[in-house]
Structures are given as structure tokens and as C-alpha cells.
Amino acid sequence: MSGSTLDPLTVAIIEPGVAGAEAMAGVLERILNDDRPGGARAYAAVSPDRDVEELLSPAVPLEDPDTALILLTSGSTADPKGVCLSRANLLAAAVAVEKRHADVATAPRILALPATSAAGVGVLTRALIAQAPVLTLPSIAGASRFSTHMFREIVAPCLSASPVVSLVPTQLAMLMQDPDTRMMLPRLGRILLGGAPAPGNLLTAAAELNIDVCVTYGMTETCGGCVHDGYPLEGVACSVNSAGVIVIDGPMVGLGYRLRPTLTAASFTPEGFVTGDRGRFSNGRLEIIDRIDDVIQVRGNNVSLPAIDQLLLTALDTSRSVTHAVAVGVPDDVEGHQIQALVIADQSLTTDDLDQMRAIIRQHLGSAAVPRVITQVADIPVLANGKIDRLAVVRDLAPGF
Numbered sequence: 140m141s142g143s144t145l146d147p148l149t150v151a152i153i154e155p156g157v158a159g160a161e162a163m164a165g166v167l168e169r170i171l172n173d174d175r176p177g178g179a180r181a182y183a184a185v186s187p188d189r190d191v192e193e194l195l196s197p198a199v200p201l202e203d204p205d206t207a208l209i210l211l212t213s214g215s216t217a218d219p220k221g222v223c224l225s226r227a228n229l230l231a232a233a234v235a236v237e238k239r240h241a242d243v244a245t246a247p248r249i250l251a252l253p254a255t256s257a258a259g260v261g262v263l264t265r266a267l268i269a270q271a272p273v274l275t276l277p278s279i280a281g282a283s284r285f286s287t288h289m290f291r292e293i294v295a296p297c298l299s300a301s302p303v304v305s306l307v308p309t310q311l312a313m314l315m316q317d318p319d320t321r322m323m324l325p326r327l328g329r330i331l332l333g334g335a336p337a338p339g340n341l342l343t344a345a346a347e348l349n350i351d352v353c354v355t356y357g358m359t360e361t362c363g364g365c366v367h368d369g370y371p372l373e374g375v376a377c378s379v380n381s382a383g384v385i386v387i388d389g390p391m392v393g394l395g396y397r398l399r400p401t402l403t404a405a406s407f408t409p410e411g412f413v414t415g416d417r418g419r420f421s422n423g424r425l426e427i428i429d430r431i432d433d434v435i436q437v438r439g440n441n442v443s444l445p446a447i448d449q450l451l452l453t454a455l456d457t458s459r460s461v462t463h464a465v466a467v468g469v470p471d472d473v474e475g476h477q478i479q480a481l482v483i484a485d486q487s488l489t490t491d492d493l494d495q496m497r498a499i500i501r502q503h504l505g506s507a508a509v510p511r512v513i514t515q516v517a518d519i520p521v522l523a524n525g526k527i528d529r530l531a532v533v534r535d536l537a538p539g540f
Contacts, residue, residue: 148197156282163254183209221397231390232362235372243328249304253280257363281523287317301328307525369424435468440507480510
């Protein structure tokens with residue numbers, strides 16, 4: 140870790156890989172051990188590629204004296220924001236997750252996500268509280284490419300202790316496709332799966348293999364996942380407002396955005412944090428519909444990009460299944476947006492396959508949602524935390540956007 144202390148904010152530059160994870164653990168340990176009200180040092184934990192001055196202005200006084208840690212959102216669909224979190228927020232989130240998963244509280248933790256992400260911070264914080272060992276994948280934060288071989292090398296020696304790991308769906312899909320790691324997954328104590336919607340077929344396949352998967356929902360502003368398998372953690376209140384948007388309240392909800400007072404007032408309300416995701420409750424269980432940012436206009440129709448993703452993933456039979464898919468809206472002067480999609484599949488897709496995919500999307504979502512172009516590719520751009528980077532896909536498809 141390299142960094143600079145600019146009163147009142149200490150900037151900790153967290154390098155990718157194992158060394159960065161160790162540095163981040165040190166930052167968190169200092170935060171957790173300093174319980175002086177309003178007197179603890181505040182840290183901004185950022186990766187080396189972030190423009191600290193532009194995003195955080197470290198020399199500007201803190202908006203809230205309880206700020207202990209600032210994390211940047213991923214920026215997968217919009218500009219990144221600095222989320223101000225208190226020591227109490229971090230502790231509340233960690234304790235609530237540990238209570239929900241008390242049966243694996245002493246298990247080793249596998250860090251497979253960036254140490255500067257809310258999920259990575261959660262893994263490290265909970266390990267510190269539980270005094271549990273942490274094994275870090277050398278690939279985190281883009282230090283190298285996440286691979287099944289690397290996962291096997293790191294995790295296999297501790298399988299007898301049933302370790303717990305937090306993953307995003309793209310990582311789980313890769314691990315399930317590899318015969319060696321697929322056999323390892325049922326021996327894990329638990330997989331906390333979040334960061335992006337999990338395809339239904341992925342969860343079904345995991346259940347058939349007796350892999351213990353808990354789907355989590357949350358964001359940087361809530362210190363990571365605070366709704367597990369559709370049910371809020373202890374102390375978390377979840378509601379859906381009149382616009383159908385999910386609102387989360389509880390002691391893990393952050394203090395606001397760094398130097399974004401208007402956005403802070405709109406998002407961190409007396410009722411709770413307004414997430415920007417649409418949802419509904421079914422028999423007391425929260426279901427995520429889509430993200431407002433991922434709903435675009437095509438010929439005057441609202442189209443959900445994640446809904447297209449899901450249909451692309453399930454349209455074909457298992458012999459030539461699509462393993463990854465992303466639909467994006469490329470700006471169009473006439474139609475508002477032109478939908479294009481990238482897919483990764485087990486085998487080469489035929490014209491008939493593509494026509495079948497379009498027909499299923501038309502049947503379920505209407506003609507406005509049918510992609511103008513579906514392209515089979517070898518790779519889809521992802522962020523360091525494993526989320527698909529829709530903005531990068533749009534830029535690749537529409538240079539100059």
C-alpha cells in the first residue's frame with residue numbers, strides 16, 4: 140500500500156493482488172480498533188487507476204465526522220461515486236452477516252473479489268471479527284485473470300475446513316464449467332453470490348450439484364449484501380416505494396456520497412437508501428426486477444436490458460448453451476436506442492440459433508426488445524470486481540460514445 144495523509148482524509152492506494160488485500164486488511168483493522176467517536180482517522184481506499192483528486196478531493200473537509208472509510212462504486216453503468224461509511228456501518232454489516240451464517244462462522248474465508256469493493260471489504264471485516272484465516276486469490280482487482288486453475292491451487296488445500304467464498308455469477312459459472320473445480324464446489328462451506336443478477340439456470344445447476352449458494356443483494360452504499368436469499372438480514376428494513384424502487388434502511392446504510400450533496404439528499408433519505416433497483420415482494424421475499432439505469436427507451440417503449448440478458452442465457456438447450464450474455468443500448472437518433480448483444484456459448488451458434496433467441500425475446504418482451512445484432516464473442520469486458528462492464532461494451536460497439 141502506498142498513500143498520502145492529507146488532513147482530514149488519508150488516501151490508501153490499494154494495489155491489485157495479495158499485497159493490496161493485506162494492506163486493506165491493515166486499514167480495516169485500524170478502523171475497527173479505533174472507537175473514538177468522531178476522532179478516528181478517515182481513509183479512502185482506492186485502486187491505483189482511480190483519479191483521487193478528481194473523485195475525492197482529499198484536502199476538502201469531511202461532510203460527516205463519523206466517516207471512517209470511503210469506497211468508490213464500480214461505475215459499471217454510471218460515473219463512480221465515493222461512498223462514506225462509518226465504523227458503525229462496517230461493524231453492523233459484518234455482525235449481521237455473521238449472525239445469518241453462524242454455522243460457518245469459523246470457516247476460512249476466500250477473498251476472490253477486489254479488496255476495495257464492498258464485497259471484498261466485507262470478507263476482510265468479517266474475517267477480522269471472527270479471527271478467521273483469509274486466503275486471497277492472486278488475481279483480485281485485475282492483478283491477473285481469474286482462472287479455475289488459480290482457484291483450485293488456492294482453495295484445494297483448505298477444502299477440509301469448508302471455506303466460505305464471495306463470488307459474482309460470472310466467476311461461479313466459470314468454476315462450474317471446469318470439471319475439476321465443479322467437483323470442489325460442493326465441499327465449500329458456502330458461496331455468497333452477489334454483485335450482479337444470478338441467472339436462474341446457473342442457480343438451478345448449482346442446486347442440482349448440492350452447491351451451497353446464498354444469493355445476496357446490496358451495494359457499496361449498504362456495505363455490500365444485506366438481503367440474503369431474498370430476506371433482509373437482522374436489523375435491515377426493506378421496502379418498495381410508490382415508484383417500485385427498493386429502499387433499504389438499517390445500521391449498515393452509509394452516510395452519503397463524498398462531495399455530492401444533491402445526490403446524497405436524493406439517495407440517503409429518512410426512509411432509507413433509495414437503491415435505483417426496481418423490486419417487489421412475493422410471500423415476504425424480495426425479488427429484484429431490474430435496475431432503473433438498465434431500462435432504456437426503444438421506439439418509445441421501456442426495455443429492460445437484464446431481462447434480455449436472462450432470455451439470451453436460457454433460450455437454447457444445454458448442448459449449445461449460452462454461458463455469458465450482455466445486451467446494451469447503443470444511442471440511435473431515430474429509435475432512441477438500438478439494442479445489440481454479445482454472447483459467449485459452448486459451441487458455434489447457427490443462424491437458426493440466433494433466430495430462436497430473437498423469437499423468444501420477442502415472445503416475452505415484445506419486438507422493441509429484440510436485439511438488432513447478436514454477436515458471438517470469446518470475451519465480454521468485465522470490471523475488476525467481475526461485473527460485466529456495460530459502458531465498455533457500448534464504447535466498443537459505438538466508438539466515440
